[in-house]
Amino acid sequence: MKIKNLANWSRQNLFSSWYNSLISLFCIYLIIITLPPFIDWAFLSATFDGNLKTDCKTSGACWVFIKVWFEKFMYGFYPVENIWRINLSFLILILSIAASFFVRDKFKIYILFFLIFIFPIIAFILIHGSFGMQIVESREWGGLALTFILAIFGIIFSFPLGVLLALGRRSELPVIKYFSICFIEFWRGIPLITVLFAAAVMFPLLLPADTYVDKTLRIAIGIAIFESAYIAEVVRGGLQSLPKGQYDAARSLGMGYWKMNFFIILPQAIKTVIPGIANTFIALLKDTPLIVLVGMAEILGMINLAKANPYWLGMAVEGYVFAAAIFWVASYFLSSYSQRLENKYSTEKK
Amino acid sequence: MNKEKVIELNKVNKWYGEFHVLKDIDLSVYQGEKIIVCGPSGSGKSTLIRCINRLEEHQEGTVRVRDTILDHHTQSIEKIRSEVGMVFQQFNLFPHLSILDNCTLAPSWVRKMPKKDAEDLAMKYLTKVKIDDQALKFPGQLSGGQQQRAAIARALCMEPKIMLFDEPTSALDPEMIKEVLDVMTDLAKAGMTMIVVSHEMAFAKEVADRVIFMDEGSIVEEKPTAQFFSNPENERTKLFLSQIL
Numbered sequence: 301m302k303i304k305n306l307a308n309w310s311r312q313n314l315f316s317s318w319y320n321s322l323i324s325l326f327c328i329y330l331i332i333i334t335l336p337p338f339i340d341w342a343f344l345s346a347t348f349d350g351n352l353k354t355d356c357k358t359s360g361a362c363w364v365f366i367k368v369w370f371e372k373f374m375y376g377f378y379p380v381e382n383i384w385r386i387n388l389s390f391l392i393l394i395l396s397i398a399a400s401f402f403v404r405d406k407f408k409i410y411i412l413f414f415l416i417f418i419f420p421i422i423a424f425i426l427i428h429g430s431f432g433m434q435i436v437e438s439r440e441w442g443g444l445a446l447t448f449i450l451a452i453f454g455i456i457f458s459f460p461l462g463v464l465l466a467l468g469r470r471s472e473l474p475v476i477k478y479f480s481i482c483f484i485e486f487w488r489g490i491p492l493i494t495v496l497f498a499a500a501v502m503f504p505l506l507l508p509a510d511t512y513v514d515k516t517l518r519i520a521i522g523i524a525i526f527e528s529a530y531i532a533e534v535v536r537g538g539l540q541s542l543p544k545g546q547y548d549a550a551r552s553l554g555m556g557y558w559k560m561n562f563f564i565i566l567p568q569a570i571k572t573v574i575p576g577i578a579n580t581f582i583a584l585l586k587d588t589p590l591i592v593l594v595g596m597a598e599i600l601g602m603i604n605l606a607k608a609n610p611y612w613l614g615m616a617v618e619g620y621v622f623a624a625a626i627f628w629v630a631s632y633f634l635s636s637y638s639q640r641l642e643n644k645y646s647t648e649k650k
Numbered sequence: 651m652n653k654e655k656v657i658e659l660n661k662v663n664k665w666y667g668e669f670h671v672l673k674d675i676d677l678s679v680y681q682g683e684k685i686i687v688c689g690p691s692g693s694g695k696s697t698l699i700r701c702i703n704r705l706e707e708h709q710e711g712t713v714r715v716r717d718t719i720l721d722h723h724t725q726s727i728e729k730i731r732s733e734v735g736m737v738f739q740q741f742n743l744f745p746h747l748s749i750l751d752n753c754t755l756a757p758s759w760v761r762k763m764p765k766k767d768a769e770d771l772a773m774k775y776l777t778k779v780k781i782d783d784q785a786l787k788f789p790g791q792l793s794g795g796q797q798q799r800a801a802i803a804r805a806l807c808m809e810p811k812i813m814l815f816d817e818p819t820s821a822l823d824p825e826m827i828k829e830v831l832d833v834m835t836d837l838a839k840a841g842m843t844m845i846v847v848s849h850e851m852a853f854a855k856e857v858a859d860r861v862i863f864m865d866e867g868s869i870v871e872e873k874p875t876a877q878f879f880s881n882p883e884n885e886r887t888k889l890f891l892s893q894i895l
């Protein structure tokens with residue numbers, strides 16, 4: 301019975317025509333030549349036990365490398381005794397996101413407000429330290445924690461800025477309109493790596509000698525502004541898709557510019573471009589390793605350091621596979637979260 | 651008639667670029683009057699009523715609504731919009747909000763009404779247009795006729811002194827036209843000042859005090875309803891009436 305179902309299923313889905321059969325056979329061939337060796341390498345012949353490179357005697361992956369360096373990959377050079385402060389920050393973040401799934405819509409606004417305005421302050425106080433907690437300068441931050449700090453900062457600040465720029469670009473006031481256009485096109489026209497170098501190296505030279513803006517902060521602001529230009533263009537697409545009648549109706553009810561946009565225009569425009577926004581944020585997340593080039597060690601940077609350690613030479617593949625898995629999981633989370641939102645709002649409309 | 655003049659248009663002119671849409675429009679509307687505006691497509695009917703609440707800007711002449719002269723100041727525009735309700739051909743309900751929220755949004759955020767009061771008000775008007783049982787649905791779940799009645803209720807929730815209707819039944823299937831016209835007739839009987847762009851001549855005969863015929867951006871005929879139908883003077887009005895009746 302099962303076998304018959306399988307045969308039916310594969311006839312319908314894999315071999316429905318000669319070219320589909322060809323493509324299916326080719327894909328099956330690819331899976332057969334790549335998957336078993338990978339499974340063998342990653343699991344069957346891999347070494348999990350031990351604390352030294354010499355413990356890895358088999359031909360498979362040496363996960364001992366990841367195990368030994370795990371804390372560094374996650375937290376960089378953050379003082380070990382204070383790591384709980386980072387964990388607590390992320391725990392607060394995860395809990396509030398999880399809570400948003402379970403509470404009624406009315407409270408979601410409060411959670412959003414908390415995440416945008418209050419959480420960054422709490423996280424900064426915890427991670428950077430004050431109120432008697434030991435200060436950890438941002439140059440000691442690193443690893444996956446730094447990746448997430450930059451990505452979350454980028455998301456939280458690029459989103460509102462991008463929305464304002466999108467509105468500005470459609471403004472009837474020429475000054476605002478042309479300022480927004482220039483701003484967006486300028487930041488879209490330069491590569492992120494230029495922004496990072498400018499923020500890390502050039503920007504301090506332009507400041508008066510006695511002012512100092514933290515390097516991590518400069519980089520984070522650079523990333524947020526860079527991404528805001530992309531968000532602006534995505535949101536503008538959504539704005540353009542709205543019928544003019546929505547504006548007419550809102551205006552005829554006496555709503556001014558901000559009320560109209562906040563209650564009527566933006567909620568609809570943003571809903572239609574959730575996939576585009578998620579795309580931009582996933583790109584942002586995957587762009588963060590570029591900061592290696594300005595001397596900051598997020599997770600990929602830490603892996604580069606570790607694999608250059610004389611006792612751990614030749615561990616590049618393990619390190620990069622590990623990094624790939626982490627980025628894949630994080631990106632997958634973002635993309636399924638966006639899909640969830642999208643589904644929710646598309647059913648609401650019907 | 652010594653009733654108060656609530657709308658006064660004086661030599662209003664409007665251009666879209668080179669195109670002269672409204673030519674020297676003079677119009678006075680008194681408290682409680684019902685005016686029907688008709689005319690061929692493209693004659694400027696929509697543009698005319700949209701100039702009254704500044705959805706379109708006129709370039710010459712004056713528009714006065716009650717005590718307010720319409721000018722560039724946001725204050726005067728917002729004052730007028732809070733006193734003038736509008737209903738559109740395409741309903742223009744907000745699709746992301748329930749019918750109830752469509753109705754309470756402006757009262758709570760523009761008139762700053764407490765939520766409870768706004769909801770009571772909304773239910774009062776939804777009951778009036780006979781869709782109180784649909785209050786929690788979304789616009790997409792309603793029929794065209796129900797949507798248009800919801801749109802009327804939404805406008806009424808701002809408790810306007812004047813209502814503008816731009817072809818409120820043209821986008822509806824024939825069987826739904828009546829339910830919307832019934833609601834409008836009730837509203838007219840209750841004494842609302844109304845300007846209605848419509849080609850529903852039976853409705854015009856029943857409720858209108860005056861009928862205005864527009865062609866190519868001008869008002870070419872303006873008469874009390876009975877005379878308009880029995881004794882039109884202008885050739886274009888006669889032609890139009892012969893086609894439509």
Ligand SMILES: Nc1ncnc2c1ncn2[C@@H]1O[C@H](COP(=O)(O)OP(=O)(O)OP(=O)(O)O)[C@@H](O)[C@H]1O
Pocket residue numbers: 666669671689690691692693694695696697698
């Ligand atoms: N935004 C605009 N830009 C340029 N021309 C316009 C614009 N809006 C309307 N027009 C033109 O102005 C004229 C009057 O338009 P209006 O919508 O007021 O006509 P109408 O009498 O309401 O017609 P209908 O019965 O088809 O609704 C039309 O010729 C139209 O093409």
Ligand SMILES: [Mg+2]
Pocket residue numbers: 695696697816817
């Ligand atoms: Mg029209």
